[in-house]
Amino acid sequence: MSAKTLRTTARTVVIALILALFLFPVYWMITMAFKPQPQWAPTTGETYWFPESPTFGNFKRIFGGEPTDESGLGFLTSTPIDATDSIITSLIVAGLGTVLALLVGISTAYGISRFRAGGKLLPFAILQLRMFPPIAVIIPILFLWTYLQLNDTYWGLILIYGAVTFPFVVWLMRSFFDEIPREIAEAAIVDGCSNFGAFRKAILPLVKGGLATTALFVFILNWSDYLIALVLAGSRVITAPVFLSQIRSASTGVEFGSQAALALILILPPVILAIAIQKHLVRGLTFGAIKR
Amino acid sequence: MADVRLERITKRFGDVVALNELDLHIEDGEFFCVLGPPGAGKTTMLRTIVGLERPSEGSVYVGGTEVTDVPPGERNVSIVFQNLALYPDKSVYDNLAFPLRQQKPRPPKEEIDKRVRDAAKILRIEQLLDRKPARLSGGERQRVAIGRSLVRAPLVYLLDEPLSALDALLRLEMRAELKYLQRDLKRTLVYVTHDQVEAMSMSDRICVLRAGAVQQVAPPEIVYNEPANTFVGQTVGTPPMNLLPLRADHANGGVELRSQSFAIAGRGGDALSALAARAGQAVQFGARAEDVRIGQDAAGSPLRSRVIAVEPLGGEVIVDLDVDGHIVKAMTPPGIQIEPDELVPLSFDFTRVHVFENEGSAVYRAGGEAHLSISAPA
Numbered sequence: 140m141s142a143k144t145l146r147t148t149a150r151t152v153v154i155a156l157i158l159a160l161f162l163f164p165v166y167w168m169i170t171m172a173f174k175p176q177p178q179w180a181p182t183t184g185e186t187y188w189f190p191e192s193p194t195f196g197n198f199k200r201i202f203g204g205e206p207t208d209e210s211g212l213g214f215l216t217s218t219p220i221d222a223t224d225s226i227i228t229s230l231i232v233a234g235l236g237t238v239l240a241l242l243v244g245i246s247t248a249y250g251i252s253r254f255r256a257g258g259k260l261l262p263f264a265i266l267q268l269r270m271f272p273p274i275a276v277i278i279p280i281l282f283l284w285t286y287l288q289l290n291d292t293y294w295g296l297i298l299i300y301g302a303v304t305f306p307f308v309v310w311l312m313r314s315f316f317d318e319i320p321r322e323i324a325e326a327a328i329v330d331g332c333s334n335f336g337a338f339r340k341a342i343l344p345l346v347k348g349g350l351a352t353t354a355l356f357v358f359i360l361n362w363s364d365y366l367i368a369l370v371l372a373g374s375r376v377i378t379a380p381v382f383l384s385q386i387r388s389a390s391t392g393v394e395f396g397s398q399a400a401l402a403l404i405l406i407l408p409p410v411i412l413a414i415a416i417q418k419h420l421v422r423g424l425t426f427g428a429i430k431r
Numbered sequence: 432m433a434d435v436r437l438e439r440i441t442k443r444f445g446d447v448v449a450l451n452e453l454d455l456h457i458e459d460g461e462f463f464c465v466l467g468p469p470g471a472g473k474t475t476m477l478r479t480i481v482g483l484e485r486p487s488e489g490s491v492y493v494g495g496t497e498v499t500d501v502p503p504g505e506r507n508v509s510i511v512f513q514n515l516a517l518y519p520d521k522s523v524y525d526n527l528a529f530p531l532r533q534q535k536p537r538p539p540k541e542e543i544d545k546r547v548r549d550a551a552k553i554l555r556i557e558q559l560l561d562r563k564p565a566r567l568s569g570g571e572r573q574r575v576a577i578g579r580s581l582v583r584a585p586l587v588y589l590l591d592e593p594l595s596a597l598d599a600l601l602r603l604e605m606r607a608e609l610k611y612l613q614r615d616l617k618r619t620l621v622y623v624t625h626d627q628v629e630a631m632s633m634s635d636r637i638c639v640l641r642a643g644a645v646q647q648v649a650p651p652e653i654v655y656n657e658p659a660n661t662f663v664g665q666t667v668g669t670p671p672m673n674l675l676p677l678r679a680d681h682a683n684g685g686v687e688l689r690s691q692s693f694a695i696a697g698r699g700g701d702a703l704s705a706l707a708a709r710a711g712q713a714v715q716f717g718a719r720a721e722d723v724r725i726g727q728d729a730a731g732s733p734l735r736s737r738v739i740a741v742e743p744l745g746g747e748v749i750v751d752l753d754v755d756g757h758i759v760k761a762m763t764p765p766g767i768q769i770e771p772d773e774l775v776p777l778s779f780d781f782t783r784v785h786v787f788e789n790e791g792s793a794v795y796r797a798g799g800e801a802h803l804s805i806s807a808p809a
């Protein structure tokens with residue numbers, strides 16, 4: 140084997156390994172979701188790499204269906220569960236949190252980019268918000284939220300999601316705004332627009348792609364949050380990831396099959412969104428990346 | 432119909448003084464060119480007129496009304512930016528319609544349509560109305576940008592180096608078109624350029640700007656023939672005006688300007704008194720290339736200069752000569768027989784020369800009874 144083919148082969152192997160590393164959990168989740176109970180909770184100690192006699196039982200189970208006890212291991216002793224409410228809760232808090240982050244973040248980004256609002260300090264102060272590990276500040280925020288009576292409420296989660304993802308919006312959108320020559324907004328102003336009119340009619344249409352990308356990115360962050368929803372809510376307001384973590388039964392402990400089924404459902408909204416805005420997405424990921 | 436008046440306008444950006452106590456009156460219906468090197472403050476001046484910059488000091492008037500604090504959209508002034516700034520996501524049609532759609536009250540659809548099509552017709556871009564700016568050529572984009580400033584029929588048009596992005600041939604064509612367009616519109620038009628040929632060929636008056644200060648405001652032929660200072664002399668005209676540092680002195684009843692190998696003597700006339708007043712000082716003697724005489728035309732001149740280079744330009748020949756260590760460019764008719772290193776007699780057309788004081792302002796212009804002539808050094 141020549142050195143060149145050796146190198147190519149080595150590279151292929153490395154890529155395949157990395158891919159496997161990332162894709163195996165996905166594969167495991169998808170297959171798990173369709174495995175009947177004895178295969179995801181094998182009492183025999185056997186590993187099922189592929190579901191034998193795949194079933195929708197796990198899906199039925201998380202939407203209140205009668206758990207099918209194919210094993211006779213006492214699955215039936217669990218009380219029925221229903222993830223519908225938690226999914227709706229997640230949609231509401233992640234969705235509105237994203238809207239909030241976008242509203243505040245886009246205005247901030249435009250102010251910084253176009254009017255140098257806040258000088259040099261503000262952009263970095265905002266970026267710095269992201270440098271805290273959430274765990275470091277979540278307890279003080281819990282006190283604050285309790286004091287404000289936002290604990291375990293929809294608004295509490297929406298506010299915190301908006302606040303946590305707002306720096307992303309600012310930094311992403313700012314780079315898109317920076318790409319636009321200031322004369323375009325100025326032309327609109329000379330043409331008779333107000334500052335806001337120029338933003339809405341001349342600038343916003345130019346950053347549609349960037350906006351779609353940012354929105355998706357932020358939505359995924361909010362949608363997949365577990366830590367914040369667990370600490371700041373979790374008794375009355377239960378998001379889907381928190382709900383997922385609590386699926387367990389008296390007999391088998393953690394119900395991996397049902398969890399996998401719910402996880403599979405939970406990755407659907409981001410995927411559907413991504414497909415819906417795909418046209419803008421491709422452009423958004425490249426537009427804004429290059430600094431002239 | 433409106434004139435534009437700038438009264439003692441100063442604009443500072445931090446420590447940078449972009450405009451320095453600018454006083455300017457642009458008359459109604461005039462094609463007014465602002466000429467100056469990069470950084471002179473040309474763009475800042477236009478932005479101040481349209482209202483995108485607020486002057487640090489001074490006032491702006493459009494049509495006799497003070498507009499210093501009136502927002503840009505209400506000044507009825509349009510601007511074509513240096514980089515055009517078309518709306519990239521909108522079709523040519525929507526680009527043109529945009530200013531009309533912002534008007535309050537908004538004109539009816541049919542009227543907008545009519546005005547967009549009229550403007551497109553004038554600029555010959557009717558066939559491009561459905562295209563996006565990205566799919567236009569440079570010249571077409573130019574027209575769209577001009578069209579966008581045209582549709583709403585403002586009182587004053589401002590154009591910031593609108594032709595600088597075009598290739599030479601297209602520039603020439605657009606230059607003529609713009610000139611005719613302004614003549615038809617009979618509106619005030621302020622045109623910024625750093626290309627003196629453009630300024631000379633298009634404008635009713637030229638304003639030469641340098642470091643935020645007005646150097647001269649005059650019709651092109653005056654700016655060319657009677658530059659207010661050395662800067663104007665060197666900015667307007669190709670090649671730039673020749674300048675020779677000389678020393679002024681009294682000499683038997685007149686004035687003499689001396690160099691190493693020649694002198695220029697002045698006799699008679701009041702015009703010389705300004706020169707005489709500078710006796711003992713350094714001055715700059717200015718002559719345009721076409722006013723430098725060499726060879727047979729300068730026969731009898733005591734000054735001999737060495738030819739450094741010969742540049743045939745087709746229509747004429749530029750000859751570079753060494754005069755006491757300074758380069759003097761002479762414009763001669765084609766077919767002149769001359770070789771580098773040759774020593775040729777050199778003189779000037781003394782009916783068209785200038786003398787500037789050392790700081791740059793003109794102190795003497797040819798004309799009247801005063802007369803200069805070249806002589807051997809004293």
Ligand SMILES: Nc1ncnc2c1ncn2[C@@H]1O[C@H](COP(=O)(O)OP(=O)(O)OP(=O)(O)O)[C@@H](O)[C@H]1O
Pocket residue numbers: 444447448449467468469470471472473474475476513625
């Ligand atoms: N927004 C600004 N902030 C800081 N300095 C500025 C700003 N705008 C202009 N200047 C400065 O003001 C001076 C004049 O700039 P201006 O753009 O008016 O020059 P110009 O004559 O249009 O030049 P060019 O021929 O390069 O377009 C320059 O020194 C420039 O750096």
Ligand SMILES: [Mg+2]
Pocket residue numbers: 473474475513591
């Ligand atoms: Mg400029």
